[in-house]
Amino acid sequence: MDINEYILSNEATIRLSFFLGVFAVMAAWELIAPRRALTVSKVVRWTNNLGLVFLNTLILRLLFPAAAVGAAAFASHHGWGLLNYYDVPLLVAVIVSVVALDFVIYLQHVMVHAIPALWRLHRVHHADPDFDVTTGARFHPVEIVLSMLIKFAAITVLGPPLVAVVVFEVLLNATAMFNHSNIQLNLAVDKWLRLLVVTPDMHRVHHSVEDDEANSNFGFNLPWWDRLFGTYRDQPRGGHETMRIGIHSYNAPKQVSWLSGMLLLPFIGKINSYAINRRQWNNNNY
Numbered sequence: 001m002d003i004n005e006y007i008l009s010n011e012a013t014i015r016l017s018f019f020l021g022v023f024a025v026m027a028a029w030e031l032i033a034p035r036r037a038l039t040v041s042k043v044v045r046w047t048n049n050l051g052l053v054f055l056n057t058l059i060l061r062l063l064f065p066a067a068a069v070g071a072a073a074f075a076s077h078h079g080w081g082l083l084n085y086y087d088v089p090l091l092v093a094v095i096v097s098v099v100a101l102d103f104v105i106y107l108q109h110v111m112v113h114a115i116p117a118l119w120r121l122h123r124v125h126h127a128d129p130d131f132d133v134t135t136g137a138r139f140h141p142v143e144i145v146l147s148m149l150i151k152f153a154a155i156t157v158l159g160p161p162l163v164a165v166v167v168f169e170v171l172l173n174a175t176a177m178f179n180h181s182n183i184q185l186n187l188a189v190d191k192w193l194r195l196l197v198v199t200p201d202m203h204r205v206h207h208s209v210e211d212d213e214a215n216s217n218f219g220f221n222l223p224w225w226d227r228l229f230g231t232y233r234d235q236p237r238g239g240h241e242t243m244r245i246g247i248h249s250y251n252a253p254k255q256v257s258w259l260s261g262m263l264l265l266p267f268i269g270k271i272n273s274y275a276i277n278r279r280q281w282n283n284n285n286y
Helices: 003-032 042-063 067-078 090-114 116-126 133-137 141-158 162-179 187-193 200-207 224-228 259-267
Strands: none
Touching: 003 067, 003 133, 003 162, 042 133, 042 141, 042 259, 067 141, 067 162, 090 116, 090 141, 090 162, 090 224, 116 141, 116 259, 133 162, 162 200
């Protein structure tokens, strides 16, 4: 069995193993050295957030049994994509693929903030009243399906090796759990680490209730895109311990902490003008 056959046969096991391992480490770290005091019952939040994760996983496996790796195998078989057209060394192809796919995720993240109809879906992620390891996987099922379709399109154009797609998916899940974790990280370490990867303190700014802070730090894995495109913000105005997490207008417990409320949240309220250009601070929201 060659490497591609092994990946196709074991993709789900590989991803699940890394997910459980990283989740366990981050969850333990949060207990030992938390960054902030939580405001909502962890039992309630974790039960419902992880329930949403399970639902999303089930939906994706039903709709796309082969997932992103299957799309890469299909593109490779048909010779689709830039990296399948040119003879590129495997290591170079893997690095280019991981960086390019991460850039696509950055652009996708900006898009779901910039387009009001898509923001309605994405606000399920932002409405979490606390910020911890389970927040990193808390997304509405429709957004999850949309994200997978965007990955399929990117894979078709790029033509990445199968191993690159698995590496990217594992990194994306692992870093999402890491940078959403409620962990205390040495400030000097954070300063240097955020040059290479998005850290919890860097991404926590993005979960502020304030528009100018929520419309910054869009990166999930690589931190460079925010610096390159002017969406980087170093620290929250109110400090990490006291900043408010969530969305101003959506904070009822059953609406933001219960699975039924999360599933209905995109369909509540009228479509407004929330967009990426709302990056000025308005203290009238208090």
